[in-house]
Amino acid sequence: MAKIIVNGEAKEVQLPLTLSELIKQNNVSQPEMVSVQVNEDFVDRTEWPDIQIKEGDAVDFLYFMGGGM
Amino acid sequence: MFDFTEEQIQRYSRHILLQDVGVEGQEKIQNAKVLVVGAGGLGAPVSLYLAAAGIGRIGIVDADVVDLSNLQRQVIHFTKDVGVPKVESAKEKILAINPDVKVDTYREFLYSANALDIIKEYDFVVDGTDNFPVKFLINDACVMAGKPFSHGGILRFNGQTFTHLPGTACYRCFFKEPPPAGAVPTCSQAGVLGAIAGMLGTIQAAEVLKYFTGVGQLLTNRLLIFDAKTMQFRTIPVKHRPTCEICGEHPTIDHLIDYEQPTCELKKHKKS
Ligand SMILES: [Zn+2]
Numbered sequence: 001m002a003k004i005i006v007n008g009e010a011k012e013v014q015l016p017l018t019l020s021e022l023i024k025q026n027n028v029s030q031p032e033m034v035s036v037q038v039n040e041d042f043v044d045r046t047e048w049p050d051i052q053i054k055e056g057d058a059v060d061f062l063y064f065m066g067g068g069m
Numbered sequence: 070m071f072d073f074t075e076e077q078i079q080r081y082s083r084h085i086l087l088q089d090v091g092v093e094g095q096e097k098i099q100n101a102k103v104l105v106v107g108a109g110g111l112g113a114p115v116s117l118y119l120a121a122a123g124i125g126r127i128g129i130v131d132a133d134v135v136d137l138s139n140l141q142r143q144v145i146h147f148t149k150d151v152g153v154p155k156v157e158s159a160k161e162k163i164l165a166i167n168p169d170v171k172v173d174t175y176r177e178f179l180y181s182a183n184a185l186d187i188i189k190e191y192d193f194v195v196d197g198t199d200n201f202p203v204k205f206l207i208n209d210a211c212v213m214a215g216k217p218f219s220h221g222g223i224l225r226f227n228g229q230t231f232t233h234l235p236g237t238a239c240y241r242c243f244f245k246e247p248p249p250a251g252a253v254p255t256c257s258q259a260g261v262l263g264a265i266a267g268m269l270g271t272i273q274a275a276e277v278l279k280y281f282t283g284v285g286q287l288l289t290n291r292l293l294i295f296d297a298k299t300m301q302f303r304t305i306p307v308k309h310r311p312t313c314e315i316c317g318e319h320p321t322i323d324h325l326i327d328y329e330q331p332t333c334e335l336k337k338h339k340k341s
Pocket of ligand 1: 240313315317
Protein backbone atom coordinates (compact mmCIF):
# COMPACT_ATOMS: atom_id res chain seq x y z
CA MET A 1 0.00 0.00 0.00
CA ALA A 2 1.18 3.51 -0.77
CA LYS A 3 0.17 6.69 1.01
CA ILE A 4 -0.95 9.48 -1.28
CA ILE A 5 -3.01 12.64 -0.90
CA VAL A 6 -6.13 13.15 -2.99
CA ASN A 7 -7.88 16.52 -2.85
CA GLY A 8 -6.03 17.32 0.34
CA GLU A 9 -6.97 14.08 2.10
CA ALA A 10 -4.66 11.18 2.95
CA LYS A 11 -5.44 7.94 1.16
CA GLU A 12 -3.92 4.51 0.78
CA VAL A 13 -3.77 2.92 -2.64
CA GLN A 14 -2.44 -0.26 -4.16
CA LEU A 15 0.44 0.25 -6.60
CA PRO A 16 0.94 0.08 -9.52
CA LEU A 17 -1.78 2.56 -10.32
CA THR A 18 -2.11 4.94 -13.21
CA LEU A 19 -3.66 8.38 -12.93
CA SER A 20 -6.56 7.22 -15.12
CA GLU A 21 -7.24 4.36 -12.71
CA LEU A 22 -7.07 6.67 -9.71
CA ILE A 23 -9.62 8.96 -11.36
CA LYS A 24 -11.94 5.99 -11.81
CA GLN A 25 -11.43 4.85 -8.20
CA ASN A 26 -12.43 8.29 -6.99
CA ASN A 27 -15.78 8.08 -8.74
CA VAL A 28 -15.19 11.07 -10.97
CA SER A 29 -18.40 10.57 -12.91
CA GLN A 30 -17.49 12.94 -15.72
CA PRO A 31 -13.73 12.93 -16.38
CA GLU A 32 -14.35 15.52 -19.13
CA MET A 33 -15.37 17.97 -16.41
CA VAL A 34 -12.20 17.67 -14.39
CA SER A 35 -8.65 18.94 -14.71
CA VAL A 36 -5.92 17.12 -12.81
CA GLN A 37 -2.78 18.25 -11.01
CA VAL A 38 -0.13 15.91 -9.65
CA ASN A 39 2.19 17.50 -7.10
CA GLU A 40 0.83 20.89 -8.16
CA ASP A 41 1.67 20.35 -11.83
CA PHE A 42 -1.05 20.30 -14.48
CA VAL A 43 -1.28 16.95 -16.28
CA ASP A 44 -2.77 16.95 -19.77
CA ARG A 45 -5.63 14.48 -20.08
CA THR A 46 -3.85 12.69 -22.92
CA GLU A 47 -1.15 11.71 -20.39
CA TRP A 48 -3.47 10.37 -17.70
CA PRO A 49 -3.17 6.71 -18.77
CA ASP A 50 0.65 6.89 -18.73
CA ILE A 51 1.20 8.57 -15.36
CA GLN A 52 2.16 6.09 -12.63
CA ILE A 53 1.15 7.16 -9.12
CA LYS A 54 4.03 7.12 -6.61
CA GLU A 55 4.18 7.02 -2.80
CA GLY A 56 3.64 10.54 -1.44
CA ASP A 57 2.01 11.97 -4.57
CA ALA A 58 -0.52 14.75 -4.06
CA VAL A 59 -3.29 14.63 -6.63
CA ASP A 60 -5.92 17.34 -7.06
CA PHE A 61 -9.05 17.15 -9.16
CA LEU A 62 -10.07 20.63 -10.28
CA TYR A 63 -13.67 20.65 -11.40
CA PHE A 64 -14.84 22.83 -14.24
CA MET A 65 -17.48 25.20 -12.90
CA GLY A 66 -19.19 27.14 -15.61
CA GLY A 67 -22.08 28.75 -13.73
CA GLY A 68 -22.27 32.36 -12.69
CA MET A 69 -25.55 33.76 -13.85
CA MET B 70 -5.20 65.58 -3.38
CA PHE B 71 -7.85 64.06 -1.15
CA ASP B 72 -10.87 66.06 -2.19
CA PHE B 73 -13.56 64.03 -0.48
CA THR B 74 -16.68 65.89 0.60
CA GLU B 75 -17.97 65.67 4.17
CA GLU B 76 -20.69 63.39 2.89
CA GLN B 77 -18.19 61.05 1.23
CA ILE B 78 -16.02 60.94 4.35
CA GLN B 79 -19.12 59.82 6.19
CA ARG B 80 -20.21 57.36 3.51
CA TYR B 81 -16.83 55.67 3.36
CA SER B 82 -15.96 56.08 7.05
CA ARG B 83 -15.80 52.32 7.70
CA HIS B 84 -13.21 51.96 4.94
CA ILE B 85 -11.30 55.04 6.04
CA LEU B 86 -11.19 53.69 9.60
CA LEU B 87 -9.35 50.59 8.36
CA GLN B 88 -5.67 51.18 8.86
CA ASP B 89 -4.87 49.27 5.65
CA VAL B 90 -7.28 51.37 3.57
CA GLY B 91 -7.61 54.89 4.99
CA VAL B 92 -8.23 57.99 2.90
CA GLU B 93 -5.46 56.98 0.49
CA GLY B 94 -7.02 53.59 -0.12
CA GLN B 95 -10.45 55.08 -0.58
CA GLU B 96 -9.03 57.46 -3.15
CA LYS B 97 -7.58 54.48 -5.07
CA ILE B 98 -11.00 52.84 -4.97
CA GLN B 99 -12.58 56.01 -6.27
CA ASN B 100 -10.12 56.17 -9.18
CA ALA B 101 -10.70 52.52 -10.15
CA LYS B 102 -12.49 51.36 -13.29
CA VAL B 103 -13.92 47.85 -13.15
CA LEU B 104 -15.67 45.83 -15.83
CA VAL B 105 -18.22 43.28 -14.65
CA VAL B 106 -19.09 40.73 -17.35
CA GLY B 107 -22.52 39.29 -16.63
CA ALA B 108 -25.16 41.01 -14.46
CA GLY B 109 -26.35 37.72 -13.00
CA GLY B 110 -25.75 35.62 -9.92
CA LEU B 111 -22.12 36.70 -9.48
CA GLY B 112 -22.35 40.07 -11.20
CA ALA B 113 -25.15 41.15 -8.86
CA PRO B 114 -23.26 40.96 -5.54
CA VAL B 115 -20.04 42.09 -7.21
CA SER B 116 -21.69 45.20 -8.66
CA LEU B 117 -23.60 46.02 -5.48
CA TYR B 118 -20.54 45.78 -3.24
CA LEU B 119 -18.27 47.63 -5.65
CA ALA B 120 -20.85 50.40 -5.99
CA ALA B 121 -21.27 50.65 -2.23
CA ALA B 122 -17.48 50.71 -1.84
CA GLY B 123 -17.25 53.72 -4.14
CA ILE B 124 -15.51 52.25 -7.19
CA GLY B 125 -15.36 55.22 -9.55
CA ARG B 126 -16.47 53.59 -12.75
CA ILE B 127 -18.29 50.30 -13.28
CA GLY B 128 -18.93 48.82 -16.72
CA ILE B 129 -21.55 46.09 -17.04
CA VAL B 130 -21.83 43.71 -19.99
CA ASP B 131 -25.00 41.65 -20.42
CA ALA B 132 -27.28 41.10 -23.41
CA ASP B 133 -30.18 39.54 -21.50
CA VAL B 134 -33.36 40.81 -19.92
CA VAL B 135 -34.40 39.91 -16.37
CA ASP B 136 -36.29 36.61 -16.15
CA LEU B 137 -38.44 35.49 -13.22
CA SER B 138 -36.11 32.51 -12.67
CA ASN B 139 -33.19 34.92 -12.13
CA LEU B 140 -34.63 36.47 -8.98
CA GLN B 141 -33.80 33.47 -6.77
CA ARG B 142 -30.14 34.61 -6.73
CA GLN B 143 -29.55 37.71 -8.88
CA VAL B 144 -30.20 40.12 -6.02
CA ILE B 145 -29.56 43.29 -8.03
CA HIS B 146 -32.80 42.64 -9.98
CA PHE B 147 -36.22 43.03 -8.37
CA THR B 148 -39.62 41.56 -9.23
CA LYS B 149 -40.61 44.80 -10.97
CA ASP B 150 -37.61 44.40 -13.31
CA VAL B 151 -38.76 41.22 -15.06
CA GLY B 152 -38.48 41.92 -18.78
CA VAL B 153 -36.10 44.87 -18.30
CA PRO B 154 -32.57 44.67 -19.78
CA LYS B 155 -30.27 43.47 -17.00
CA VAL B 156 -27.77 46.25 -17.60
CA GLU B 157 -30.48 48.88 -17.09
CA SER B 158 -31.86 47.18 -13.99
CA ALA B 159 -28.33 46.90 -12.56
CA LYS B 160 -27.48 50.51 -13.36
CA GLU B 161 -30.58 51.73 -11.55
CA LYS B 162 -29.66 49.86 -8.34
CA ILE B 163 -26.00 50.90 -8.49
CA LEU B 164 -26.94 54.56 -8.74
CA ALA B 165 -29.55 54.18 -6.01
CA ILE B 166 -26.86 52.82 -3.67
CA ASN B 167 -24.20 55.29 -4.70
CA PRO B 168 -24.79 58.20 -7.11
CA ASP B 169 -21.02 58.86 -7.14
CA VAL B 170 -20.45 55.84 -9.41
CA LYS B 171 -20.25 56.25 -13.17
CA VAL B 172 -21.92 53.32 -14.89
CA ASP B 173 -21.27 52.17 -18.46
CA THR B 174 -23.74 49.67 -19.87
CA TYR B 175 -23.05 47.25 -22.72
CA ARG B 176 -26.22 45.45 -23.72
CA GLU B 177 -24.45 42.84 -25.82
CA PHE B 178 -22.72 39.49 -25.57
CA LEU B 179 -18.97 39.59 -25.06
CA TYR B 180 -17.33 37.83 -27.98
CA SER B 181 -14.11 37.84 -29.97
CA ALA B 182 -14.88 40.99 -31.96
CA ASN B 183 -15.78 43.32 -29.07
CA ALA B 184 -13.90 41.89 -26.06
CA LEU B 185 -10.59 43.73 -26.38
CA ASP B 186 -12.28 47.03 -27.21
CA ILE B 187 -14.50 46.90 -24.14
CA ILE B 188 -11.86 45.55 -21.75
CA LYS B 189 -9.25 48.15 -22.64
CA GLU B 190 -11.24 50.90 -20.90
CA TYR B 191 -10.94 49.21 -17.48
CA ASP B 192 -8.30 48.42 -14.86
CA PHE B 193 -9.80 45.13 -13.68
CA VAL B 194 -12.27 42.62 -15.11
CA VAL B 195 -14.67 40.43 -13.13
CA ASP B 196 -15.94 37.24 -14.73
CA GLY B 197 -19.55 36.72 -13.69
CA THR B 198 -20.55 34.72 -16.75
CA ASP B 199 -22.32 31.38 -16.98
CA ASN B 200 -20.54 29.54 -19.75
CA PHE B 201 -17.11 28.26 -20.67
CA PRO B 202 -16.75 29.95 -24.07
CA VAL B 203 -16.96 33.39 -22.41
CA LYS B 204 -14.83 32.36 -19.43
CA PHE B 205 -12.03 31.36 -21.79
CA LEU B 206 -12.60 34.47 -23.88
CA ILE B 207 -12.25 36.72 -20.81
CA ASN B 208 -9.09 34.85 -19.82
CA ASP B 209 -7.51 35.14 -23.24
CA ALA B 210 -8.52 38.78 -23.76
CA CYS B 211 -7.21 39.80 -20.32
CA VAL B 212 -3.91 37.95 -20.85
CA MET B 213 -3.54 39.61 -24.27
CA ALA B 214 -4.40 43.05 -22.88
CA GLY B 215 -2.33 42.58 -19.71
CA LYS B 216 -5.38 43.14 -17.49
CA PRO B 217 -5.97 41.55 -14.10
CA PHE B 218 -9.21 39.65 -13.64
CA SER B 219 -11.18 37.60 -11.15
CA HIS B 220 -12.52 34.25 -12.34
CA GLY B 221 -15.69 32.95 -10.75
CA GLY B 222 -17.64 29.73 -11.23
CA ILE B 223 -20.55 28.23 -9.31
CA LEU B 224 -22.43 24.96 -9.66
CA ARG B 225 -25.05 23.41 -7.38
CA PHE B 226 -23.50 23.85 -3.89
CA ASN B 227 -19.96 24.64 -5.03
CA GLY B 228 -17.95 27.64 -6.01
CA GLN B 229 -14.47 28.38 -7.29
CA THR B 230 -12.49 31.56 -7.84
CA PHE B 231 -8.98 32.80 -8.47
CA THR B 232 -7.40 36.11 -9.36
CA HIS B 233 -5.09 36.60 -12.31
CA LEU B 234 -2.44 39.28 -12.54
CA PRO B 235 -0.09 39.46 -15.54
CA GLY B 236 2.59 36.81 -15.01
CA THR B 237 0.59 34.64 -12.60
CA ALA B 238 -1.34 31.49 -13.49
CA CYS B 239 -4.19 31.99 -15.95
CA TYR B 240 -7.34 29.89 -16.40
CA ARG B 241 -5.74 27.97 -19.28
CA CYS B 242 -2.64 27.19 -17.19
CA PHE B 243 -4.69 24.68 -15.21
CA PHE B 244 -7.88 24.14 -17.26
CA LYS B 245 -6.27 24.30 -20.71
CA GLU B 246 -9.43 24.33 -22.84
CA PRO B 247 -13.21 24.29 -22.45
CA PRO B 248 -14.80 20.91 -21.73
CA PRO B 249 -16.64 19.39 -24.69
CA ALA B 250 -20.00 21.20 -25.02
CA GLY B 251 -21.88 17.89 -24.76
CA ALA B 252 -20.39 17.13 -21.33
CA VAL B 253 -21.48 20.41 -19.74
CA PRO B 254 -24.69 20.12 -17.72
CA THR B 255 -27.33 22.43 -19.12
CA CYS B 256 -28.56 25.30 -16.97
CA SER B 257 -31.84 23.63 -16.10
CA GLN B 258 -30.17 20.33 -15.16
CA ALA B 259 -27.51 21.90 -13.02
CA GLY B 260 -29.18 24.38 -10.70
CA VAL B 261 -27.48 26.37 -7.99
CA LEU B 262 -28.26 27.29 -4.39
CA GLY B 263 -28.95 31.02 -4.64
CA ALA B 264 -26.80 32.06 -1.69
CA ILE B 265 -23.75 30.38 -3.30
CA ALA B 266 -23.74 33.21 -5.82
CA GLY B 267 -23.54 35.69 -2.96
CA MET B 268 -20.76 33.74 -1.24
CA LEU B 269 -18.60 33.65 -4.33
CA GLY B 270 -19.47 37.10 -5.67
CA THR B 271 -18.54 38.81 -2.42
CA ILE B 272 -15.18 37.02 -2.45
CA GLN B 273 -14.63 38.39 -5.96
CA ALA B 274 -15.63 41.90 -4.83
CA ALA B 275 -13.21 41.66 -1.89
CA GLU B 276 -10.41 40.66 -4.30
CA VAL B 277 -11.13 43.73 -6.43
CA LEU B 278 -10.95 46.02 -3.41
CA LYS B 279 -7.76 44.29 -2.20
CA TYR B 280 -6.23 44.74 -5.63
CA PHE B 281 -6.83 48.48 -5.77
CA THR B 282 -5.85 49.15 -2.16
CA GLY B 283 -2.87 46.79 -2.26
CA VAL B 284 -4.02 45.06 0.92
CA GLY B 285 -3.06 41.48 1.73
CA GLN B 286 -2.45 38.61 -0.65
CA LEU B 287 -4.64 38.10 -3.68
CA LEU B 288 -5.87 34.70 -4.84
CA THR B 289 -3.11 34.56 -7.42
CA ASN B 290 -1.59 31.15 -8.12
CA ARG B 291 -4.30 29.70 -5.89
CA LEU B 292 -7.71 28.33 -6.77
CA LEU B 293 -10.19 28.76 -3.93
CA ILE B 294 -12.90 26.13 -3.91
CA PHE B 295 -15.73 25.60 -1.47
CA ASP B 296 -18.55 23.15 -0.91
CA ALA B 297 -21.45 24.76 0.91
CA LYS B 298 -22.82 21.36 1.93
CA THR B 299 -19.90 20.86 4.29
CA MET B 300 -18.72 24.51 4.34
CA GLN B 301 -15.23 23.24 3.60
CA PHE B 302 -13.03 25.82 1.91
CA ARG B 303 -9.72 24.89 0.26
CA THR B 304 -7.12 26.80 -1.70
CA ILE B 305 -5.29 24.65 -4.22
CA PRO B 306 -1.91 25.92 -5.38
CA VAL B 307 -1.88 26.39 -9.14
CA LYS B 308 0.94 27.74 -11.22
CA HIS B 309 1.86 29.45 -14.41
CA ARG B 310 2.43 26.70 -17.00
CA PRO B 311 5.32 27.42 -19.39
CA THR B 312 3.48 25.42 -22.08
CA CYS B 313 0.27 27.43 -21.61
CA GLU B 314 -1.42 28.10 -24.95
CA ILE B 315 -2.00 31.78 -24.15
CA CYS B 316 0.43 32.93 -21.44
CA GLY B 317 3.24 30.40 -21.91
CA GLU B 318 6.67 30.80 -23.46
CA HIS B 319 5.45 29.97 -26.96
CA PRO B 320 1.77 30.85 -27.08
CA THR B 321 -0.13 29.07 -29.84
CA ILE B 322 -3.24 31.23 -29.50
CA ASP B 323 -2.79 34.57 -31.25
CA HIS B 324 -6.43 35.59 -31.64
CA LEU B 325 -9.61 35.40 -29.56
CA ILE B 326 -11.75 32.30 -30.04
CA ASP B 327 -15.54 32.00 -30.04
CA TYR B 328 -16.11 28.46 -28.79
CA GLU B 329 -19.41 26.73 -29.39
CA GLN B 330 -22.08 28.14 -27.09
CA PRO B 331 -23.65 25.75 -24.57
CA THR B 332 -27.21 24.65 -25.04
CA CYS B 333 -28.81 26.89 -22.41
CA GLU B 334 -28.12 29.96 -24.55
CA LEU B 335 -30.63 28.71 -27.12
CA LYS B 336 -33.57 29.02 -24.78
CA LYS B 337 -32.70 32.64 -24.04
CA HIS B 338 -32.55 33.54 -27.72
CA LYS B 339 -35.83 31.80 -28.48
CA LYS B 340 -37.71 33.71 -25.81
CA SER B 341 -37.45 37.53 -26.10
ZN1 LIG C 1 -1.75 30.49 -18.82
